[in-house]
Amino acid sequence: MTPILKIKDLKKHYPVKKGLFGARSTAKSLDGVSLEINKGETFAIVGESGSGKTTLGKTLLRLIEPTSGSIFFEGTDITHLGAEPMRQLKTDMQIVFQDPYGSLDPKWTIGRTLEEPLRTHFSLTDSEVAEKVSRILEVVGLTPRHALRYPHELSGGQRQRVGIARALILEPKFVVFDEPVSALDVSIQAQVLTLLQDLQKRLSLTYLFISHDLSVVRYISDRVGVMYLGKMMEVGPTEALFSEPLHPYTQALISAIPQPDPEQRRERIVLEGEVPSPRNPPSGCVFHTRCPHVMPQCLTIVPELQRISEGRYTACHLYNNK
C-alpha cells in the first residue's frame, strides 16, 4: 500500500507571552508528529482535549501553518506550497468540521453553500451545478428540496450531512473529519458513521478521523494513532491496539471504556491528576507525571516512537530492550 499522506516531524508551536513583561515561551500544540496514511484506509486520531489532534488535522490542510516539519501529499511536498497551488489542492483534500452549527454560513441557503466550492474551482453551467448539488444531497441522505433551506431550519444531523456533502462535492481523495459526530445525538451518530463508511467504499476515499470517542474510533477506523500533549504515543491497527494496548496511556484509555458485560469486569486504570499544560509540558516523556510505570529515565529522556511488531509503534521506555 502506498501512503497518500505522509508527515514528518510536524511541529506547531504557538508563541505565548506570560504576563505583561513576562518571558516569551511557546505552547507546543504539535511536537514532532510523524505519520503515514495509506490510500483507502481510515486512520483515526484519538486523544483528550488539548492533545493537539484538531491542530494536526488542520495543519495537514495548511489551515494552520506548521512551525516545522513537512507534509507530503501523494508524494509532493506541500509544506511550502504557495497560496494558489495550495488553494487548487483543496479539490483533493477536504475537511469536515466538528460544529455543524458554526461551520455553515447562517445567511446562506444550503444550496448556495454547496455551490460555493464548485463555483470556486470549476467553471460549470448553472444546470450542471444544480445537478451536482442535488446529486450530492441525495448521496448524503438529504433531498434536493433541502437546497432551499437555511442552516437554522435543519437539525444537527442534517447540518452535519450538509458539512459532509460540502466536503465531498469536490470529489476529494482525502478527507479529514474533525470530530464529525461528537456534537450529534447517539442515534444520529450511528447514521452518520454508516454514511461515512458507505461513502468511503463508493468513492474510494481516504479518511483521517479525529475523535475522543473510543467506541466510535473502534467502529470506524482501520488504524489508530493515540496522541497526548502534541505527541504521538502509539500507532497500530485498531483491533490489535484495542485488544492489547502497548503504551500505559493507551492502556488507561482503553480500560476506561465501559464494558457491556458486568461479569467480565476488568481492572480500570485511573490516571491521577490533570493533563499538563502544553505551555509547560513535562520534561522527558510528557506522560511521566501520570504514568503508573514511571522510571527514572522517563523524567529526562524523550522516548522515540519505536516499532514493536508488524505495524505497531509506541513511544515508551518500557519497550526499550525488547
Added chain:
Amino acid sequence: MNKSRWKSIREQAGKILARKLVLFGLILVLLWVLLALLAPWIAPYGPNEIRTEDKLQSPNLSHWFGTDNFGRDILSRILYGARVTVWTGIVSIGIACSVGIPLGAIAGFFGGKLGNVIMRVMDTLLAFPSLILAMALAASIGPGLTGALLAVGIVAIPEFARLMYGQTVVIKEKEFIEAGRALGVRNKAILFKHVLPNAFAPLIVQITLALGSAVLTTSSLSFIGLGVRPPTAEWGAMISYGRGYIISGEWWMTVFPGIAIASTIFGFILLGDGLRDAFDPHGRNSKTKFK
C-alpha cells in the same frame, strides 16, 4: 429569494414593527422623506418668495407657521429644507459607508501592519469631537453644501470603520470562514460574500443612528454659517436667522425649524434603537422561532 427567505424577512419586519416606539420613529422618518419629496407640490409658497408686506407674521391661516423677516413662509421653507436634510443625510452617510466599511473590513480581515495603520488613523479622527472636526473640515473645504456634505461624511467614516473592524474580527474567527478557506475560496469572496452579509444587522443600526447625527451636524454647520449658503432653505440656517428675533417675540422663526430638526433626529434614534433590539444576536431566530 425563495419562500423561506421571505418568511424570515417578514418575521423580522414584524418583530421590529411590533414595538410602538419603533413604528413611531419609522413613521416620523418616512413622513419627512415624503414631505421632502413632495415639497414642490405641497408647499403653499416658494421657499425664497419674498413678500415684505407679510414680514414677521405670527402663525395664521395663510401662513401656518408664520413668516420671517423677509416675509418668506416658514412652512414652505421647512418643507424645502427637508429636501436639503434628506439629501445631505443620504450623501454624507453614503460617503461614510463607502469609505469606512471597506477600510474597517480590510483592517479587520487582513490585520497586520496595514490594519494597524488604518485603525490608528481612524482613532485619530475619532479623538476629535465630531462637530469641531466637521467645522474644521467644512471651513477648509469652503462653506457651501458640498463642503458640509463632505465634512459630515468624513466625520462619520471612523465610526463605520471601527464598527466594521469589530464585526470582521469576530466573524472571521467563525468556523464557516475557516470552512470557506478549507474549500479554497478566495479571500475576496470570503470577505464580500461571507463577512459583509453577516455584519449587515449592526451596520443598518449604525447607518440609522448616523443619519440622525448627520442631520444634527449639517444643521449645526449651517447655523454657524459653514453649511448651505443663504438664501437656501435649511433648518439650521433658518434657526440662525431667527435667533435675533427670539428676544423681540417672533418665536416661530426658530421654534418650527427646531421642531423639524428634533423630530427627524428623534425618529432616526427611535428607529435605530428598535432595529438594534430586533437584530440583537441573542434574540435572533432563537427566542421567537423555537418558542
